[in-house]
Amino acid sequence: ADPLKVAAVYTVPIEQQWVSRIHKALTAAKERGEIDYAYSESVANADYERVMREYAEKGNALVIGEVFGVEQAARRVAKDYPDTAFLMGSSFKPQAPNFSVFDNYIHEPSYLTGMIAGGMTKTAKIGLVGGYPIPEVNRLMNAFIAGAREVNPQASFTVSFIGSWFDPPKAKEAAFAMIERGVDVLYAERFGVSDAAKEKGVLAIGNVIDTQADYPQTVVASALWSMEPTIAKALEMVKAKTFKAEDYSVYSYMKHQGGALAPYGTFDDKIPADLKAKVEAKKQAILDGSFVVTVDDAEPKSSK
Amino acid sequence: MRLERRESVPAWASVAAPLAAVAAALILCALLVAASGAPVLKAFATLFTGGFGSRFAIGETLTRATPLILTGLAAAVAFRAKLWNIGAEGQLYLGALAAVALGSGPLALPAWALLPVVMLGAALAGGLALLGPALLKTRFGVDEVVTTLLLNFIVLLFVSMMLEGPMKDPMAMGWPQSAAMLPEAELPRLVARSRIHAGLLIAVALAGLVWLLKSRTIWGFEMRALGANPRAAAFAGVPVGKVVLRVALLSGGLAGLAGACEVAGRAGYLTLDMSPGYGYSGIVIAMLAQLNPLGVIAAAVMVAGVFVGADAMSRAVGVPNYIADVLVAVSLLCMLTAMLFTRYRLRRG
Amino acid sequence: MDLLDLLLSAGLWATVLRIATPLIFGTLGELLCERAGVLNLGIEGIMTLGALVGWLSVYQGCDLWTGVMLAACAGMAAGLLQGLLTVPLGLSQHVTGIGVTLLCTSLSYYVYRLALPQTTTPPSIAPFAPFGDGALADLPVIGGVLAQQTPLTMVALCAVVAIAWLLYRTPLGLAIRMVGENPAAADAQGISVTAVRMGAVMAGSALMAVGGAFLTLSAFNAFFFNMIGGRGWICIALVVFASWRPGKALFGALLFALFDALQTRLQQGGDSGIPYQVYLMAPYVLSIVALVVMSRRAAYPQALMIPFRKGER
Amino acid sequence: MTQPEPALRLRAITKRFGALLANDAISLDLAKGEILALLGENGAGKTTLMNILFGHYLADSGSIEVFGKPLTAASPRAAIAAGLGMVHQHFTLAENLSVLENVLIGTEPLWLPRLGRAKARARLLALGRRFGLEVNPDAAVAALSVGERQRVEILKALYRDARILILDEPTAVLTPQESEALFSTLRTMVGDGLSVIFISHKLNEVAAVSSRVAVLRGGKLVAERPTAGMNRAALAELMVGRPVADPVRRPLPPGPPALALRAITVNGPGIRAPLRDVSLTVHRHEIVGIAGVSGNGQATLAALISGLVAPTSGQFRLFGQEPARHRPTQMITLGVGRIPEDRHAEGLVGDLAIWENLIAEQYRDKAFQRAGFVKRKAARAHARALIADFDVRCSSPDATTRLLSGGNMQKLILGRTLTRDPGLILANQPNRGLDIGAVAFVHDRLLRAREKGAAIVLISEDLDEILALSDRIAVIHAGRLSPPVARESVTIGQLGVMMAGDGPQEAGHAA
Numbered sequence A: 001a002d003p004l005k006v007a008a009v010y011t012v013p014i015e016q017q018w019v020s021r022i023h024k025a026l027t028a029a030k031e032r033g034e035i036d037y038a039y040s041e042s043v044a045n046a047d048y049e050r051v052m053r054e055y056a057e058k059g060n061a062l063v064i065g066e067v068f069g070v071e072q073a074a075r076r077v078a079k080d081y082p083d084t085a086f087l088m089g090s091s092f093k094p095q096a097p098n099f100s101v102f103d104n105y106i107h108e109p110s111y112l113t114g115m116i117a118g119g120m121t122k123t124a125k126i127g128l129v130g131g132y133p134i135p136e137v138n139r140l141m142n143a144f145i146a147g148a149r150e151v152n153p154q155a156s157f158t159v160s161f162i163g164s165w166f167d168p169p170k171a172k173e174a175a176f177a178m179i180e181r182g183v184d185v186l187y188a189e190r191f192g193v194s195d196a197a198k199e200k201g202v203l204a205i206g207n208v209i210d211t212q213a214d215y216p217q218t219v220v221a222s223a224l225w226s227m228e229p230t231i232a233k234a235l236e237m238v239k240a241k242t243f244k245a246e247d248y249s250v251y252s253y254m255k256h257q258g259g260a261l262a263p264y265g266t267f268d269d270k271i272p273a274d275l276k277a278k279v280e281a282k283k284q285a286i287l288d289g290s291f292v293v294t295v296d297d298a299e300p301k302s303s304k
Numbered sequence B: 001m002r003l004e005r006r007e008s009v010p011a012w013a014s015v016a017a018p019l020a021a022v023a024a025a026l027i028l029c030a031l032l033v034a035a036s037g038a039p040v041l042k043a044f045a046t047l048f049t050g051g052f053g054s055r056f057a058i059g060e061t062l063t064r065a066t067p068l069i070l071t072g073l074a075a076a077v078a079f080r081a082k083l084w085n086i087g088a089e090g091q092l093y094l095g096a097l098a099a100v101a102l103g104s105g106p107l108a109l110p111a112w113a114l115l116p117v118v119m120l121g122a123a124l125a126g127g128l129a130l131l132g133p134a135l136l137k138t139r140f141g142v143d144e145v146v147t148t149l150l151l152n153f154i155v156l157l158f159v160s161m162m163l164e165g166p167m168k169d170p171m172a173m174g175w176p177q178s179a180a181m182l183p184e185a186e187l188p189r190l191v192a193r194s195r196i197h198a199g200l201l202i203a204v205a206l207a208g209l210v211w212l213l214k215s216r217t218i219w220g221f222e223m224r225a226l227g228a229n230p231r232a233a234a235f236a237g238v239p240v241g242k243v244v245l246r247v248a249l250l251s252g253g254l255a256g257l258a259g260a261c262e263v264a265g266r267a268g269y270l271t272l273d274m275s276p277g278y279g280y281s282g283i284v285i286a287m288l289a290q291l292n293p294l295g296v297i298a299a300a301v302m303v304a305g306v307f308v309g310a311d312a313m314s315r316a317v318g319v320p321n322y323i324a325d326v327l328v329a330v331s332l333l334c335m336l337t338a339m340l341f342t343r344y345r346l347r348r349g
Numbered sequence C: 001m002d003l004l005d006l007l008l009s010a011g012l013w014a015t016v017l018r019i020a021t022p023l024i025f026g027t028l029g030e031l032l033c034e035r036a037g038v039l040n041l042g043i044e045g046i047m048t049l050g051a052l053v054g055w056l057s058v059y060q061g062c063d064l065w066t067g068v069m070l071a072a073c074a075g076m077a078a079g080l081l082q083g084l085l086t087v088p089l090g091l092s093q094h095v096t097g098i099g100v101t102l103l104c105t106s107l108s109y110y111v112y113r114l115a116l117p118q119t120t121t122p123p124s125i126a127p128f129a130p131f132g133d134g135a136l137a138d139l140p141v142i143g144g145v146l147a148q149q150t151p152l153t154m155v156a157l158c159a160v161v162a163i164a165w166l167l168y169r170t171p172l173g174l175a176i177r178m179v180g181e182n183p184a185a186a187d188a189q190g191i192s193v194t195a196v197r198m199g200a201v202m203a204g205s206a207l208m209a210v211g212g213a214f215l216t217l218s219a220f221n222a223f224f225f226n227m228i229g230g231r232g233w234i235c236i237a238l239v240v241f242a243s244w245r246p247g248k249a250l251f252g253a254l255l256f257a258l259f260d261a262l263q264t265r266l267q268q269g270g271d272s273g274i275p276y277q278v279y280l281m282a283p284y285v286l287s288i289v290a291l292v293v294m295s296r297r298a299a300y301p302q303a304l305m306i307p308f309r310k311g312e313r
Numbered sequence D: 001m002t003q004p005e006p007a008l009r010l011r012a013i014t015k016r017f018g019a020l021l022a023n024d025a026i027s028l029d030l031a032k033g034e035i036l037a038l039l040g041e042n043g044a045g046k047t048t049l050m051n052i053l054f055g056h057y058l059a060d061s062g063s064i065e066v067f068g069k070p071l072t073a074a075s076p077r078a079a080i081a082a083g084l085g086m087v088h089q090h091f092t093l094a095e096n097l098s099v100l101e102n103v104l105i106g107t108e109p110l111w112l113p114r115l116g117r118a119k120a121r122a123r124l125l126a127l128g129r130r131f132g133l134e135v136n137p138d139a140a141v142a143a144l145s146v147g148e149r150q151r152v153e154i155l156k157a158l159y160r161d162a163r164i165l166i167l168d169e170p171t172a173v174l175t176p177q178e179s180e181a182l183f184s185t186l187r188t189m190v191g192d193g194l195s196v197i198f199i200s201h202k203l204n205e206v207a208a209v210s211s212r213v214a215v216l217r218g219g220k221l222v223a224e225r226p227t228a229g230m231n232r233a234a235l236a237e238l239m240v241g242r243p244v245a246d247p248v249r250r251p252l253p254p255g256p257p258a259l260a261l262r263a264i265t266v267n268g269p270g271i272r273a274p275l276r277d278v279s280l281t282v283h284r285h286e287i288v289g290i291a292g293v294s295g296n297g298q299a300t301l302a303a304l305i306s307g308l309v310a311p312t313s314g315q316f317r318l319f320g321q322e323p324a325r326h327r328p329t330q331m332i333t334l335g336v337g338r339i340p341e342d343r344h345a346e347g348l349v350g351d352l353a354i355w356e357n358l359i360a361e362q363y364r365d366k367a368f369q370r371a372g373f374v375k376r377k378a379a380r381a382h383a384r385a386l387i388a389d390f391d392v393r394c395s396s397p398d399a400t401t402r403l404l405s406g407g408n409m410q411k412l413i414l415g416r417t418l419t420r421d422p423g424l425i426l427a428n429q430p431n432r433g434l435d436i437g438a439v440a441f442v443h444d445r446l447l448r449a450r451e452k453g454a455a456i457v458l459i460s461e462d463l464d465e466i467l468a469l470s471d472r473i474a475v476i477h478a479g480r481l482s483p484p485v486a487r488e489s490v491t492i493g494q495l496g497v498m499m500a501g502d503g504p505q506e507a508g509h510a511a
C-alpha cells in the first residue's frame, strides 16, 4: 500500500523540545516507509487555520499539530473536513467525529525526577526555571515539587518564569541568580538552565528530552516524553479507517511508554542506593496504579 | 551618478516599476529556492496560484489583508502628520483586549448595539495607547519613535498579565487566553468555508473615510500642514497640540480596530500570539502606498498575497517556510526602490 | 536577601555585565549610524543575522574569533544593504529598517533550516569560556565580577572607548558627526556624505552583528529562533537615552541590565503577589521615565532621518 | 598689451535643470586682486554658476581654469585644492558643533588618528586677528549671531588657503556695521592678493565695494563693466533692463491707534531674546520702523504681535481692546496681518499646493469650509484672483509651493495677508534675499496698505528700507525699545549708533 499521507503544523520551530518529540516520532515513521510526512513549522496563530486547511485539501489522511490558542479555528477546520483525521495537542476534549487530542502528560516521570532532586540536594534548595506558567508547564513543575517534597519535606523551591520560550541566555541568567541563592538542583524546563548548572557545578534535572550526553556531570535525571505510542496508535486507527475523536493523553503516561524516567547513565553510581530504591518503588506503584500523581495545573509559586 | 527628481511621473514608469520590482524579487528568491534544491519554476507557479489562484487563496489573502489595511491606515495617518508611530502592534493588542473585555459578556446591550460598542471601545483603547506618547512628545519633546516602540513591549506584558490574571477564561483549562466573544459581538463571515469576515468591509470603508478626511476636510488640511511644516502650520494658526492629539487618537484607534476585527472576525478570543507583527507590517504598507489611504488597500492586498502565496509555495515544493517572509521582505525593498525611480532618474554628475 | 546585599553581591554585577554586553554592542552600532544621520531600524534583524553567522561558522569548524569576524562581516553586508537603500537612494529609514529586519531575520532562519534540516535538539558549540581564576580575578573589588566574563565583554568595553575616541578625537569622527548634523556642510568641504554615511552604517551594523554573535558564542552555545527577543529595539531606545554619547550609552546599557538582573532576583524572592509581568515591564517603563526626565537636554543629530541628495534643495 | 593671467576663467558654462536653462554659455574672467560683483534678479542663475564653479553641480558643458590650470569638474575637493573658497547663500554650518570643528571639517585626511585641535586653534586665532574676524573657536555655532556665523564661514575658506573667495549674498542678513566690517575684511584680503566674487542685491554695497560688475539675466551674461562711476540706479537699470522707480511715500496724518503696547515684558523658557518693558503705539496710516541688530528681541516682538507668545506682564491693546487670548487665530480674526521673517520656515508650507497656502490663515471661515469640509472651488477661485492681483508667477493654483522662487513666495504671503485688509500689519524682514524688482513690489504694496488705513510695524535690519518707508523709527536693543522718533529727525549714522546700544564696539556681538 502507498504510505499514508501525514502532515504536521507546528507553531514553533522543530527544535523546541515539545514539538521535537512529535517531529521525531513522525520522522521515524517516515523512515520506516510507513508514512509520507510533510510539515510546516513556526506557523503563526493567524496562519494556523489556513495551513491546516491546505493540508486537508491536499488529501492528507492525518493532520497533527498543537492548537493551544487556535482551538476554535482548528475545530472549525475539522468540521469542514470530516474525512480527514486530526490529532492535536490540546487541553480540551476531543470533538466528534474526527478531532482527537493529546498532551504531554509526563507528570509521572516528573514526580520521579522530583524525588531524585529532593534526594540529591545538599542545601535543600531547588530551583525551577520555566518559560510561561501555562498548564503544560505547571503540571510538570507541580508534580516535580510534590516528588521532591516526598523525599525531602524541608526542601524549599524557587520558581522563575522568563517570559519567553526561546531565550537561553535569559534562562541561564535566571538559573545563575538561583544558584547565587544557594540552589543546588535545577529543574531545566528551558534550554539554558543546564548550561548554568554545568558552569557553576550544580545539578540539573532534564525535561521532555534526555540531554545527559551533553551535560554528563550535570544532568542527573530526566523525565522523558515519547510521542511514538501516540503516533503509532493514531496511525493504526487511520489505517484501519477506525479513527474517531478520542483523548490520546494516556499514551503519554508511563504505562504506555509515553513517559519515562531517563536512564541514570553517568549518575548511576552517584545517586544513593536507597534513593534509587525509593524511586524504583514509586515507579512500580505508578505503573500498577497504586499511586496516582495528581495533575495540578495551577501556577507553581516560590516557597516563602 | 546622482538622482534627479523628475518633473512628472511618466506613465510607463508607474506600470513598469512594480513589474520590475516583482521580477527582481522573484529572481533573488529563485536563488534561495534553488539553493535548497527545489524546482524553481514549479515554485513560482504555486506562488501565484497560492496567493491569488483560487477561491481559497483569494479568501486567505483578503483575510490577511484586513488587519494590514487597518494598521497601514494607522501608520499612514500618523506619518502624514509626522507622528512616527511605531507602536501599532501594541495599540492593536490593546484594541483587541478592549474588544474581548466588552464583547465577551459584561455588557447587557441589545444585539444590534453590542458590536458598535465593542468596535468603538477598541478604537478608543488603541487611541489612548498612542495618546500617551503623543502627549509626551508635545509636552516634553520625548521622541515618539522610542516611546511607541517601548510601549509595544509594555502592552504585550500587560495583555499577558490580563490573560493570566483577571481576564483569563476560566473555561480555557488554564491557558492564558481571554473568554470568547459573544456570537452577537462577532463580525459575520462573508463567504462560506472561508475566513473572509465583515472586518474587510470595515477596513475598506475606513480607507475611504480616511481619504476623505485627509484630502477634503479642514482636519485633514491641518494634519497635512502640520506634517509638512509644523512651524508654518503653527504660525498660520493651526492648533498644533490639538491636531497631534487628534492624529494620535485616529491612528491608534485604527490600529485598535485592527485588533478588534481580528478577535471579532477571525480568532474569536484573544491570545498573546494573535498578531504576527501586523503593527510593524502596517508601516511598510503605508510607505508602499506613499501614505495614500486608498493605496493602502492595494498595498495590503499585495503584501498579504505575496505572503500567502509564498507560504503555500514553501509547502508545495518543500522548502523551509521561512521563505515566505524572505520573499515579502525582498519584494518590499525592491518595490520601494522601483517606486523611487518613478520619481527620480539617474543622472551623471 | 535585602536589596542592599543584593546590590553588593559580585554575582549581580557579573550578571549585569553579561546582560549588558549585547546591548553595548548594539547601542554603539546604532549610535554610530544615527550620528551619521541614519536611523537603523534593521538592528533587530542584523543582530539575528550576526547570531546565526557567528554560530554557524563555528559549528562548521571555524574557531571562535573567526566566527566573530564572520558575524561582523555579515553585519557589514546587511549594513551595506540598509546603507544603499537609505543613503544614495534616500528611501524612508523607517520602512527600509523594518524591511531589513524582516529580511535578515527570515533569511537567518531559512539558512539555518537549510544547513540543519533535521535537528530535534539544537546542536551546540563550545562557546567562549569565562576568564575564571587568573590575573583578572585577583583585581580588588571588580576581580570577582570580571572573572565571570568572557573576552567579548572586554571587547565591548574597549569598543566604548574606541568609539568615543573615534567620534571626538579623529577627523573621521568629526566627518561622521558633521554628516549627521549638516550633510551639506560636509559636502561643501569635499567630504563624500555618501561614503561617510555608508561607512558608518556598515561599521555600526558590524557592531550590532557582533552583539548578536555574543548571544550564540558567549552567552549561550546554540542558535535559537527569536533569540534576539527585542534586544535590538531596546538599543534604539538606549541611544536616545544616551543622547548619542558612547559613555552614556555604556551607562544606559548597564542600567537597563541592572533592572533586568534585579528583576530576576526580586521575582525569585518568594511570592509577593505581584505578577511576574510587572517585573518584566519595569525596565521598559523606567526607560520611558528616564527619557522624560532627560528629554529637555537631548540634542538630536540635526540631519537624523533626513536623506541627503546632492544638488537637491 | 599682454593680459595678466586671470585668477579664474570660465568658458561657455551651460547648465540646464530639466527644461530650464539656468546658465547659458557664460564666459567670465576674474583678475587677481579684484572684487567682482555678480548681479541679477532672483533666479537669474548666479548661485547656479557659483555652484558649478565650486563643484556642487556639474555643468552640461563649458570649462573652468583656475590660475591657468583646468579644474576637475563637480568636485568641491578639487575646487578647494585649487584655492577656491565659498560662503554659501545658506550657511553650511553644523549648529551643534563648535566653531573649531566646523572649520576643521575636511581639512585633514580622514584616516589620521588625531584631530590636531591645538594647532588648528592657534592657526584659527591668528587668521582671525590678521583679517579682523575674531570668534571664540570653542563656542557652539548655535550660540553665535548671524554676523559671527558669517565670519566663521569666511574663516573656513581662509583656513583652507583660499585665493579666490566666493560670497553668495553675504550681507543679506548682516547689519550695516557687520557689512562694513565684512567689507574692510574683503579689502584687506584683496590687498593680500586674493580675488573675490561677490553676489548681492544691495546695490549701494555693490557700488561701494566692487571694482567690476557682471550682470546675469535669464541665465545669460548681459553686461560686464567697471563699477567706477556707476550708482545704485544705474546698476538697477543694468540688472532689470529698464529703469526702476523708487516707491513714493505720501505724507498722511496718523489715524487712531491700532496697536498700543504698555510696559510689556516677555520672558520665560523657550524665549531666546526677552522683551523688557516695551511701550509702543502704532496708528493707522502709519508705518513704524523697528531697526536693530538681529537677536535683540525682534523675533520675540514679532511672535508677540503674531500671537505666538503672550506677554508676561504689561498691557497689550489691539484696536482699543485687549485680545481675549494670545493665539495666531485670535490675532488673525482681530485683523492683524503677519508677514513672517522666514518665508520657508514659517510663512508657507512648501509641500502643500499654492491654493492651500493661500487659505491657511482662514480655512475655518465660512467662505472656505462647510461642515468641516473644505470648499475647494471657492478656495481655488480665491487663489486664482490673488495670483492675478499679486502677479505670482506659477503654473496653476495647484502647483507645489516649494517650487516657487523666493520672490514669488513672498508675493503669496503678501497676497494672503493684504487681501483681508488688515488693520495692523506686522512686516518682519519682508525683503530678505529679494531682488530690487521684488523689493519695489513689496514696498509699493505696503505703502498702499498704509494709505488704505493699515498700521504697519516694519522690522528690518536694512536701514535704507527703514528710512524709505517709515513715518517713525524706533530702535530695539537688548530687549528694550527706544521711543520712536520721526523719520526726518534721524540719520543713518545716528541709527547705527543707537542699534549698537551703549558702545559701538558691541555691534555684532549681541546675540
Ligand SMILES: Nc1ncnc2c1ncn2[C@@H]1O[C@H](COP(=O)(O)OP(=O)(O)OP(=O)(O)O)[C@@H](O)[C@H]1O
Residues within 6 Å of the ligand: C311, C312, C313, D017, D020, D022, D040, D041, D042, D043, D044, D045, D046, D047, D048, D049, D089, D405, D406, D433, D435
Ligand atoms: N537644484 C535645482 N534644480 C532645479 N532647478 C534649479 C535648481 N537650482 C536652481 N534651479 C533653477 O535655476 C535657476 C537659477 O537659480 P539660482 O539659484 O542660480 O538663481 P539666483 O540667481 O542665485 O537667484 P537668487 O538671487 O534668488 O539667489 C532658478 O530659477 C531655477 O529655476
Ligand SMILES: Nc1ncnc2c1ncn2[C@@H]1O[C@H](COP(=O)(O)OP(=O)(O)OP(=O)(O)O)[C@@H](O)[C@H]1O
Residues within 6 Å of the ligand: C312, C313, D042, D043, D047, D402, D403, D404, D405, D406, D407, D432, D433, D434
Ligand atoms: N529642487 C528644486 N527643484 C526645482 N526647482 C528648484 C529647486 N530648488 C529651487 N528651485 C527653483 O529655484 C528657483 C530659485 O530658488 P531659490 O530658493 O534660489 O529662490 P530665491 O529667490 O533665492 O529664494 P530665497 O532667497 O528665499 O531662498 C525657484 O524658481 C525654484 O523654482
Ligand SMILES: [Mg+2]
Residues within 6 Å of the ligand: D046, D047, D048, D089, D168
Ligand atoms: Mg542665489
Ligand SMILES: [Mg+2]
Residues within 6 Å of the ligand: D042, D089, D406, D433
Ligand atoms: Mg535667494
